[in-house]
Every structure is written in C-alpha cells, then in structure tokens.
Amino acid sequence: MVSGASEAAEGPEPASGAAFFGCEVRAWRLHVELSQRELGDKANYGQQYVAKVEAGERLASPEFATACDRVFGTPGVFARLRRRASQWGYPDWFVPYLQMERSATGILDYSASLVMGLLQTEDYARAVFRATHPRASAEEIDAKVGRRLKRREVLEGDTPPLLWCVLNETCLRTAVGGNAVMCQQLGHLLAQSESPHITLQVLPFGMGAPPSAESFTVLTFDEGPSVAYADTLIAGQLIDSVTAVADATATYDWLRAVAMHPDESLAMIRRVMEDYAP
Helix, strand or coil: CCHHHHHHHHHCCCCCCCHHHHHHHHHHHCCCCHHHHHHHHHCCCCCCHHHHHHHHCCCHHHHHHHHHHHCCCCCCCCHHHHHHHCCCCCCCHHHHHHHHHHHHCEEEECCCCCCHHHHHHHHHHHHHHHHHHCCCCCHHHHHHHHHHHHHHHHHHHCCCCCEEEEHHHHHHHHCCCCCHHHHHHHHHHHHHCCCCCEEEEEEEEEHHCCCCCCCEEEEEEECCEEEEEECEEEECCEECCHHHHHHHHHHHHHHHHHHCCHHEEEEEEEHHHHHHHH
16 A cells, blocks of 8 residues: 555554444545545445445445445455455454355254354344453444344345254253343244244253254355364364264254254244243
8 A cells, every 4th residue: 555545544453344444445535635525426325425434334335345446546455355354353263164154055053052143133142242251341242243243144135045053942041141132032033933044943951962062053055065163162163074074964964853843943932932021
C-alpha cells in the first residue's frame, strides 16, 4: 500500500473483520481524494452504505469489494481482503472447517452435550462463550456471538445443505443460561425443524451408553470426499483420512439408528421446553 493510504490506516487494531476492511476502504478513499458520496456513486452504492462499511458497522458485500478494486485500481486486493475479513477472529485451525462448511451439501452432526453452533440462539451462544471464556470482556464475547450467528447464513441460502443433527438428551437437560434461555433455545430448535433441509433426532438417556462420547461432525459434498471434524479442549481437528471419515460416518449411521424417530424427538423437545417455561 502506498504511504498516503498507510498513514490513514494507522491507529488501534480493528476489533473485527468488518472494521479492518472498513479502515482500508477509508484509507484508499482518502488516498485517491474521494468523498464517501463520490465513492458510493462510482461503486453504485449509497453514501450511507459506504459510511457503515468504513465504520465497521457491516461487512461489505463481495460486489462492493470488487467495485473498490475497480475504483482504486487494486485488481483483486479488496476482493481477497473481504474474504479474509469474513474469517476475522476465528482461530486459524477453524478457518479450513468454515470454508468447507460453506460448500458442503450435507452436515451430519452429533451434539453430545451442547446444541451445535449452527442451531444456537444468541442468548444460548452468549452463555456458552461466557462459561468457556470467563476472562473475556463483554465486547469480546459479543464478537464471538456475532461470528457464531453469522454462520447461520449457511442455512439461509437458495440451496442450503441438508443438516441432520442428533442431540444427546444432555443437550436438552443442561440448563445453559437458565430456564428462559433454554425455553427460547428449544423453541428455536422446533422452529428450525420445520425446514425441509433440517432433521433433528434425540438420543435419549434410556438408550444407555451412546455410540460416541464426544461431539463430531461429518461434512459431505457433491464432489470430493467427505471430511470429519471434532472439537477438543485445545483446538478442533479436521480429519480427511479416508479410514477415519468412514469410521465416523459409520458411527453416525448407528447414532441415527438408535436415536428416537424425528417426530418423537420433536415431541420430547416440546415436553422439555414446557419444563423450562415459567
């Protein structure tokens, strides 16, 4: 980057990917001596949109990033920066999983103790992060929650992946965040289950020892081999070994076989939700 843009970009480290991207847009806009309105006109966006991007209030669209490259004469730089900014704040070991999650055609998840991230409500996610990051500031927790909620976009596209989630009954009985939060969380599960792309099953306590003691996920694709992902205390692990993925898939098939029927599972979620209701 040339000196004028670099000087304009100096300051505290941005708190998010959106803020980092916005800082760079502002630096280059000042370097080429454009107002926010003028940049908006050239990029076919409104001045308010440019202002929100520069303030880090929203992550710019891929189209805006491409327009910035055209206006600033930086071929591909802002497009690449925007892709990287969308992954800002995630641990390096989690980024490869995120990239695969976005292109997967099937997500097979077993949740052993907590509801999987894609299906968490805002308050449930905040309670989880507060418990696992007790020294984090409120702003840091908010950022983590925001990134988790953003992952929902995977399920909101025109062709979302088929999500199959087996929830150990522990997920329903562990009062994360208290009764009100759990009531909302279980209601969210019921609402999500109405999608034809989402299937939920509950593995009840009465089934005895579960086929897996730990949570894990298998991602499937139209083209290319499946991959498995498992969380650990220190970091998550993405597994592409053919043998290991085959074993994980077989375990998941067994989980689905011994779990309750989807209709019975939803009925159980409703009953437990009533227990949490005031």
